[in-house]
Amino acid sequence: xxxxxxxxNTNQADIMKALWQHISISFLAILITxxxxxxxxxxxxxxxxxxxxCLQIAxxxxxxxxxxxxxxxxxxxxxxxxxxxxxxxLYAIMPVFSNTYAGLTNIDPQLTEAAEAFGxxxxxxxxxxxxxxxxPMILTGIRIAMVMIIGTATLAALVGGGGLGSFILLxxxxxxxxxxxxxxxxxxxxxxxxxxxxxFVTKVSVKIVGISLAVVCTLGLFVGGYGLLSETHKxxxxxxxxxxxxxxxxxxxxxxxxxxDNPDVQVKIKPNFGDTFFLFNGLKSGKIDIYPEFTGTALQxxxxxxxxxxxxxxxxxxxxxxxxxxxxxxxxLAPMRYQNGYALTVRAGDAEQYHLKTTxxxxxxxxxxxxxxxxxxxxPDGYPGLARNYGLQFDxxxxxxxxxxxxxxxxxxxxxTDAYTTDPEIKEYNLKVLDDNENFFPPYQAxxxxxxxxxxxxxxxxxxxxxxxxxxxxxxxxxxxxQVTVQKQKAATVAHEYLQRHHLIK
Amino acid sequence: xxxxxxxxxxxxxxxxxxxxxLAINSHELFVLVGPSGSGKTTLLRMINRLNTPTTGRxxxxxxxxxxxxxxxxxxxxxxxxxxxxxxxxxxxVAQNIAVTLHAQHLSKSxxxxxxxxxxxxxxxxxxxxxxxxxxxxxxxxAQRVGIVRALVFNPKIILMDESFSALDPxxxxxxxxLLIDLHQEFQMTIVFxxxxxxxxxxxxxxxxxxxEGQIQQIGTPNEIKMHPANQFVADFFxxxxxxxxxxxxxxxxxxxxxxxxxxxxxxxxxxxxxxxxAFQQESEVIVGDKSLKMADLVTYLAQQVED
Numbered sequence: 001x002x003x004x005x006x007x008x009n010t011n012q013a014d015i016m017k018a019l020w021q022h023i024s025i026s027f028l029a030i031l032i033t034x035x036x037x038x039x040x041x042x043x044x045x046x047x048x049x050x051x052x053x054c055l056q057i058a059x060x061x062x063x064x065x066x067x068x069x070x071x072x073x074x075x076x077x078x079x080x081x082x083x084x085x086x087x088x089x090l091y092a093i094m095p096v097f098s099n100t101y102a103g104l105t106n107i108d109p110q111l112t113e114a115a116e117a118f119g120x121x122x123x124x125x126x127x128x129x130x131x132x133x134x135x136p137m138i139l140t141g142i143r144i145a146m147v148m149i150i151g152t153a154t155l156a157a158l159v160g161g162g163g164l165g166s167f168i169l170l171x172x173x174x175x176x177x178x179x180x181x182x183x184x185x186x187x188x189x190x191x192x193x194x195x196x197x198x199x200f201v202t203k204v205s206v207k208i209v210g211i212s213l214a215v216v217c218t219l220g221l222f223v224g225g226y227g228l229l230s231e232t233h234k235x236x237x238x239x240x241x242x243x244x245x246x247x248x249x250x251x252x253x254x255x256x257x258x259x260x261d262n263p264d265v266q267v268k269i270k271p272n273f274g275d276t277f278f279l280f281n282g283l284k285s286g287k288i289d290i291y292p293e294f295t296g297t298a299l300q301x302x303x304x305x306x307x308x309x310x311x312x313x314x315x316x317x318x319x320x321x322x323x324x325x326x327x328x329x330x331x332x333l334a335p336m337r338y339q340n341g342y343a344l345t346v347r348a349g350d351a352e353q354y355h356l357k358t359t360x361x362x363x364x365x366x367x368x369x370x371x372x373x374x375x376x377x378x379x380p381d382g383y384p385g386l387a388r389n390y391g392l393q394f395d396x397x398x399x400x401x402x403x404x405x406x407x408x409x410x411x412x413x414x415x416x417t418d419a420y421t422t423d424p425e426i427k428e429y430n431l432k433v434l435d436d437n438e439n440f441f442p443p444y445q446a447x448x449x450x451x452x453x454x455x456x457x458x459x460x461x462x463x464x465x466x467x468x469x470x471x472x473x474x475x476x477x478x479x480x481x482x483q484v485t486v487q488k489q490k491a492a493t494v495a496h497e498y499l500q501r502h503h504l505i506k
Numbered sequence: 507x508x509x510x511x512x513x514x515x516x517x518x519x520x521x522x523x524x525x526x527x528l529a530i531n532s533h534e535l536f537v538l539v540g541p542s543g544s545g546k547t548t549l550l551r552m553i554n555r556l557n558t559p560t561t562g563r564x565x566x567x568x569x570x571x572x573x574x575x576x577x578x579x580x581x582x583x584x585x586x587x588x589x590x591x592x593x594x595x596x597x598x599v600a601q602n603i604a605v606t607l608h609a610q611h612l613s614k615s616x617x618x619x620x621x622x623x624x625x626x627x628x629x630x631x632x633x634x635x636x637x638x639x640x641x642x643x644x645x646x647x648a649q650r651v652g653i654v655r656a657l658v659f660n661p662k663i664i665l666m667d668e669s670f671s672a673l674d675p676x677x678x679x680x681x682x683x684l685l686i687d688l689h690q691e692f693q694m695t696i697v698f699x700x701x702x703x704x705x706x707x708x709x710x711x712x713x714x715x716x717x718e719g720q721i722q723q724i725g726t727p728n729e730i731k732m733h734p735a736n737q738f739v740a741d742f743f744x745x746x747x748x749x750x751x752x753x754x755x756x757x758x759x760x761x762x763x764x765x766x767x768x769x770x771x772x773x774x775x776x777x778x779x780x781x782x783x784a785f786q787q788e789s790e791v792i793v794g795d796k797s798l799k800m801a802d803l804v805t806y807l808a809q810q811v812e813d
Contacts, residue, residue: 114592117554117665118606119581128605132596 007178007488015167015182022163022190025081025156026149029088031217033145037093038138041100042126051101058094066091066152070159078285079278084156084163091152092145099141103134135209136202143198150191154183160240160273160282164190170272173243174485175403236266237461240273240288245484245491246340246422246477248272250292250446252495253468253504260505261464271491276301284328289454290465295320295335296444300381303327313339313443324449331455333462334469335445338477340422342376342441344386344434346415351432358437362416363390370394371405371414381442383418389440406431420444421474424482467504507532508553508663508695513562515548515719522548523719526562531712532662535689535696539706540716541742546699549716550665553697554584566663582609585656585664585694590672591648593640593655599625600636603655610659624654628684646677650684657688666698670705682708703743707731715739750777753793756806765797778803 008015044051061069066087073083107130115125131138157165164187171180201212239254241247248271255267270288273279276297282288293302295316299309303323310316317335324330346356346368356362376382377399386392394416400408405417406425419426421433448465455462472480480498483489499505513526523545530536538546551557552564555577563570566580574580585606593602603621612620622632628650640648649669656664666685670678686709689696700706706713707727715722715730715738723735734740754774756762771791772784784791785800792798 108592110588110590110592111594113556114586114588114594117556117581117584117586119578119609120605121578124608129594129596133594 003488004178004181007182010488010490011182015186018162018164018166018183019186019190021161022150022153022156022165022187025084025088025153025161025163026146026190026194027216027219029085029092029149029153030142030146031221032085032089033092033096033149034142034213034217036089037096037141038100041097041104042131045101045104045130048105051105055098055101058097061090062094066155067158070155074159074278074281078287079159079161079274079282080287081156081161083159084153084161087155088149088152092149095144095148096138096141099137099144100134103137103141104130106137107133139198139202139209143195143202146194146198147191150187150194154187157272158274158278160270160278160287162270166272170243174245176485178488236268237290237458238268238270238288239290240270240279240282241291242275242279243272245424246481247292248491249477249480249484249495249498250336252492253499254290254292254448254465256492256496256499256505257464257467258461262460265458265461283330283449283451286451290448290450290461292446293332293449294340294444294446296341296442298324298332298449299442309442311439311442313445316443317445317447325452329452331450331452331462333448333450333455333465335447336468336472337470338422338446338472338474339444340420340446340474340477341436341444342382343419343421343436344416345409345419345426345431346434347409347412348430348432350415351434356432356434358435359386359390359392359440360437362434363392366393366395368394368415369413370397370416371400371408372397372418373402373405374399376418386440389438422477422481424478424485427478427482428486471502471504472498507565507567508697509565510549510552511563511565513549513552513559513564515545515552515557515560521719523559526719526721528714528721528724530695530697532695533693535686535698535709535711537698537700537706537710537713538716539700539703539713540722541701543718544716545719546701546716547667550667550697550699553663553665554581554586578609582659583661583663585659585661587649587652587656587664587666587669589668591640591645591652593643593648593651595640598637598639599630599643599651602640602651603658606655606659620658621654624658625651627688628654630654644677645673646681649673649677649681653681653685653688657692657694660692661694663695663697666696668699668701671700671702678705685709715742717742750779751806751810752777753781753798756781756798756802757793757796759806759809761802761806762793762796762798765792765795767792767797778806 040054041051044054069087069090070083073086077083077086111129111133115129120129153163154165154168156163157169164183167179167183168187170176171178171183201209237258239251241251251269251271255269258265258267273282273288273291276293279288279291279293280302283291295313296309298320299305299316303320304327305319305323310319317332321332324332344359344362346362350356354361354365356365362368372383377397398414405414406423406429408414409417409431410429419431419433425431426433447469476498480494483494484491496505508530510526510528513523514521515523526549538549540546548557552559553566555571558572563572565571571580593599594605597605600618600621603624604617607617607620621636625632625635630647630650635643635647635651640651643651652669670681673681682705685696698709707730710727712724712726713730714724717738723730723739730739731743734743752774753772753776756778757774771788772780772793774793781791781798781803785803790797790799
């Protein structure tokens with residue numbers, strides 16, 4: 001509870017921003033949905049065959065998992081709020097359309113016949129009779145859609161659309177229960193609130209409903225439009241980071257050095273933007289300008305490299321730089337000093353007792369129990385290769401979720417786990433990282449990645465970022481990660497303190 | 507004058523109307539009567555082109571209505587009253603009536619004046635009813651509003667489709683009387699569809715009896731009563747002959763005193779003529795566990811007239 005209150009206090013501004021983003025995305029999505037679904041239903045109400053067909057299509061679209069829709073949309077519309085809104089609209093069309101269609105077509109045939117027999121004009125019939133009679137059904141459809149949109153909008157975070165989902169995603173990926181709770185509870189509350197509001201609206205008179213619909217529409221246009229405008233028309237540099245505390249520290253550092261050196265440049269940062277795939281596509285599509293990428297990831301996941309991956313950090317960086325430039329016309333600036341690669345860890349006490357400094361030292365021991373992350377245990381360049389390289393043997397090996405394996409190690413249920421060398425838990429649980437003395441693991445060093453055209457145009461920005469090259473040791477990164485992830489300090493503050501201490505900014 | 511010339515209509519190969527030739531004179535209250543499936547409603551709906559004949563044509567004052575460019579020009583001249591009133595539930599009584607005035611381009615105050623006048627004419631107080639919603643009306647009141655809606659723009663023709671069929675007997679009789687009065691006052695042509703011979707005979711200046719899409723007989727109520735053209739018309743008329751009330755009906759009206767005498771003189775299925783006969787011999791007739799006096803029969807007959 002205290003942790004939660006602390007979290008709320010330190011992240012108040014971010015939470016409010018995410019909440020606002022969430023509301024904007026949802027409003028814009030429901031507005032577009034209404035503007036598509038209701039006119040469509042009106043057009044199709046007198047064409048039952050087409051109407052039924054549309055119902056079927058809308059039904060089918062709704063059975064596609066939203067995640068899949070997002071995935072399908074990325075190659076077409078890129079990342080950010082646009083695919084999120086399109087996916088939400090595709091989802092929400094079904095309830096609004098089917099309810100409007102049913103509301104309009106299920107009007108008592110006697111009334112329809114009367115309207116026809118009196119020779120009423122089409123507009124009079126539509127606006128004075130058909131729509132008012134269908135209104136309760138239409139509003140129910142909008143309510144269902146709204147609740148669905150607010151819930152599904154949490155997925156927008158996956159494609160860099162922001163919103164409350166970014167807290168949920170952050171919570172899941174970094175085992176941060178406070179963030180998870182904030183994201184989940186706020187989006188649920190938001191859904192309940194809007195559901196209640198619309199339900200309340202259905203009970204009041206038609207006139208008020210009409211007025212509030214108009215207000216919602218203008219508000220949606222204003223809110224959504226403002227959000228989109230402010231995103232696309234400002235001449236700023238956008239720097240995004242992957243999920244988690246460390247990338248957030250890095251992009252804050254980028255922002256602070258760039259903004260200090262270039263007073264005319266405004267840097268917009270997007271922490272917890274998504275995974276490697278989204279960021280890379282975002283960079284290529286121009287949605288973001290810079291993001292920090294690891295040399296190892298660049299070589300393994302992004303660029304296609306012939307032959308084996310170099311294990312020397314300098315060679316690895318050179319290879320990544322060359323390949324990214326050749327294959328994707330990207331510029332990869334010089335990396336920082338610290339390594340965030342795989343390594344094995346043991347408790348500091350054990351390390352002292354058994355004189356463990358390197359992985360080779362561990363190979364000489366027996367009777368150790370290990371717990372590994374599932375990916376690490378299976379990948380050939382993970383445990384299987386490592387064991388072969390060093391001749392490792394353990395008493396038992398279990399696979400478990402990343403966060404749990406540290407707890408297991410701390411509780412002495414296991415003696416060895418895999419780790420990323422900058423994980424804050426290393427400091428938190430007082431662990432010893434064993435040196436990969438034979439350089440088995442590919443090096444993971446973070447460096448800014450950008451389009452070559454961008455680098456050419458922004459020489460001053462490149463110069464600023466290069467001041468960070470070869471800065472920050474692995475221990476320093478660990479400490480900063482600890483401050484952000486465990487102690488919940490703000491990434492911007494932690495980055496600022498570091499830069500000041502090392503005279504990188506004034 | 508509305509003229510049907512060689513009208514036939516087939517639905518999915520089945521003949522619903524067969525070679526109908528019919529002329530409805532102006533100012534008539536003309537009734538189309540027949541059992542369900544006789545084609546009477548189909549025929550009615552052809553007059554305002556809600557239905558189109560498969561062959562043949564309909565003329566109104568010599569004008570073939572299928573040749574009219576704008577169908578609404580035709581419909582704006584005709585009132586239409588449906589079975590249940592068919593008032594729009596989202597509109598008030600006044601708004602419902604104004605729907606048909608819409609095409610007349612009247613000022614708001616003229617509209618209000620007309621609506622008030624007509625509501626008063628059908629015995630609904632405008633101050634009470636104008637702003638009510640249809641759900642706040644009884645069946646009879648709703649149908650009165652339905653009639654006002656069809657009448658308010660002074661149409662030459664009013665079409666009525668089973669307009670009183672869903673009402674209770676009392677409201678039904680009242681509305682029939684109202685319709686007869688209105689017809690005499692405004693002298694418009696009314697085409698009225700019903701399956702009820704009683705109603706047809708009561709309302710019509712002339713009527714046509716239909717069966718399975720064919721005309722059985724056209725004539726005034728008297729002509730048809732006196733000289734049914736065939737067995738079907740005679741039977742149809744018989745079925746709807748005013749029924750002679752039974753003793754059961756007298757008892758059902760709450761008349762008679764409890765009696766402990768076991769042996770009944772008459773059965774409850776005996777009619778009131780037989781009861782009257784019995785009173786000539788004795789002052790008290792025992793039926794089941796009730797005893798009836800002559801005063802009970804007189805009370806019952808008096809009640810019937812009131813209805």
